[in-house]
Amino acid sequence: MDLARVSARAGRLTKYAAEALNSGCVCISMDQDALHHALESELGTPGLLALVEERCPYLFAARPVFISTDHMERMTQLVRAVESVIALPAFREQILAAAPAIARHDPGGARGVFFGYDFHVDQYGIGLIEINTNAGGAMLNAVLARAQRACCPEMEQLVPTLASAQALEHDIVDMFRAEWQLSGHDRPLRSIAIVDEAPEQQYLYPEFLLFQQLFQRHGLHAVIADPSALTLHDGVLWHGDTAIDLVYNRLTDFMLESRAHAALRAAYLAHAVVLTPHPQAHALYADKRNLALLTDAARLDALGVAPATQAILLAGIPHTEVVDPAHADRLW
Template identity: 65%
Template sequence: MTDNISSLSITATISSGPDSIELLNSECFCLSLDTKALKQALESEIGQPGLFDLIQQRCPYLFATRPVFVSQANMARMEQVVHAIELVVALPAYRKEILGDSTHIASHNPGGAKGVFFGYDFHVTEGGFGLIEINTNAGGAMLNAVLARAHRACCPAIEKIVSAQNKSNVLEDEIVAMFRQEWSLSGHERALRSIAIVDENPTQQYLYPELLLFQQLFQRHGLGVVIADPCEFTLHKGVLKHGNMNIDLVYNRLTDFTLSEPASATLREAYLQNIIVLTPNPQSHALFADKRNLVLLSDPIRLQALGVPKATQDILLAAIPHTEIVLSENAERLWRKRRGLFFKPFAGFGGRAAYRGDKLTKRVWKEILTGGYIAQALVVPGSRVVSDHEPAQVLKFDLRNYTYDDKVQWVAARLYQGQTTNFRTLGGGFAPVYEGPIDPGEIICSTSSESDNEFFHIAGHSNIGCHEAVVQHETRLFLIEENTVKSLKHDSYLELVRGKSTAPEFAGRRFMLVDWYLRLACGQPEIVVNETCSWLVFDAEGRLDFNAAHEIDAETAPTETHCTQLKELVFGAIAVSNSK
């Protein structure tokens, strides 16, 4: 059975047009994530030593194993929607209506700054299309620049598409230029000197590795950079300071969009006194990202009243699913129609979740009725098959357009399982997006199983008696301390990473974490497909100490003795003995 699996291949003849995109997303496995290239990019090219290990510890499902293909028509349509919304937001009547209902700080003139890293999120299939939401502090741009360097194609036709569209170096230059543009648009004649990257308790943020990438990028371009919590700043003689550093510009990653929390008080004062350039800022959030704006943007009567041109109305009404605020007056109707709706809080933070209507319980519905939710017509997300084995692993995806000043800078996908994107799905996470196929001729996409890249195979462990090739995968984790190897339950590891549990028995100790991605046959481990290693450090109370692990300057690779113990734990002593 093992030999049959190793020789599996699929040959798909892919022609241009909508059907070809669906075929690429369901049958093309030519592109895959190269973990060695990813580590090289993170630690040598644009990152810093230890960053790969930090990501493995903090966010193991950050990068998807496969890319996503999107037709040129849908790429162009997403860009068209971005332009249409920018046009509406520029209308004085729209700004007056939105800012009139917003908090006072939203009306403060940001001094010319446009706001960096808007994220327009779409659900796109060849049979459906919808703008789901807009964010004004969209994360992931730098991570996607890294990811673009780490996907590899195994056939010339797909490699041609990838090479033509890989513009990660250009994106990095555009990012720096964007921040300098924000500075100059705010009326400053001298050059930008310093940037503070601000988030609440930044070292504990899920995307903290990306903040480190931004820090490295800005420093390479001669800027002073600090990553800080909002409470770490002071005002002195009209200057915002972090320690002894004078801060020119604040890259705002906070979800405190109105700077109303006590920890944001100094930033709020500096912003209102025009001491700093804050980007993105409260006004851009109010105008673009408040989900109640989707109610207006999907209402033909209100668009007409605002003086939106007919052509722009047509673009918006065809692309934005009908949205309304959940109120007691429409509650009964929305409950009846819930299976075709998606419910979201106005502000997507603070522990309030989004729900598909067909998954709603009456308990959750009561919570929604307390206020603060919109109901949006359901738009089915795209799907991507990420494994060519049976049963196939199929993930959902959305498409994020990173934009600045009405220009789309980058398009990335997020692969996931569940109701919403979550970065907790094996094989899921951020994924590159490729327009394809470009050539109207045919592309021959020959794909093979991952056996060509397998780490090693235990000889003789062929699951005798299994008559069907039922192939699945799983991840197993192990802790290595000196000469001891022990298993670590995956759920327990996630609880530790998320700070929801401690391991007092590991207090004050450090371990090498070994992550094996295994191919199963008939439910039994057959082959180690991939191995990643990183450091885990526990503090005196048994909590994970990510900073201490990040600072370890030592190789993370199991010894030959460790490998033997690992194989015995996974495959059993007899199988290992037979393989020698």
């Protein structure tokens, strides 16, 4: 374990050190009392602890999982490679031409919040297996960061501090404000609706409450709403008597096709609200068929993707192909 200690103190964690910590560190790094305090008192959400314990008791792991600095850097490199391809006009034209019409609607500058790049990590390296555009868990991780403790010397330089947890929360709020500004608005963002179907019944409803409290602590009016509770009139999206500036979209109806989402869809198409994430983001990033393109050297060549970028993509994304009944025997 000496190597793990040296690596951690140097600010880097080698592959060997990460493996040693994962196999040999049996410490409990989560401080239950600190977690309870963060949920009940520090974040101003009374009753949230009981809700978490009832609804989703396995959200927080007592033990950490370690990944090496090299793996982190490779993940970052791969995300940048994916982003560079998605920025290509030829890629966007090809993907959006095959997507529903709403995906071609100009989102007005908003880029989308909380993209999730899901990696599988093993002894052979990393593999990007999915991209999500409405990933949950950011606020839960912010809470968890407040409840970590260094249970052994090797952990001392790896445990997040209260300051880093607070910085993450500020970054989250700044991201939503940036979406508002990127959409061309000069006045400050005032109101946010956190939207999902039957939100109180959702597994991650506790996180919705954490987001609501976070926004309110930063001076933003925040509501949690079912999309059917939204109305559009006078060029404004409303929740009751509250005009909504921005919708934090947690729906899995990515193209807003449900009749219950008609008001939100109409508001988005009329640029009456900033919607983030939005249908175009899902089409460009999260449609699983895109992984087949990103692992096809011939198609990447045709798009003009640089050889160095291709090498990163082909090494970091498992070969993917679209399932076709004509290939059933081979695929089976």
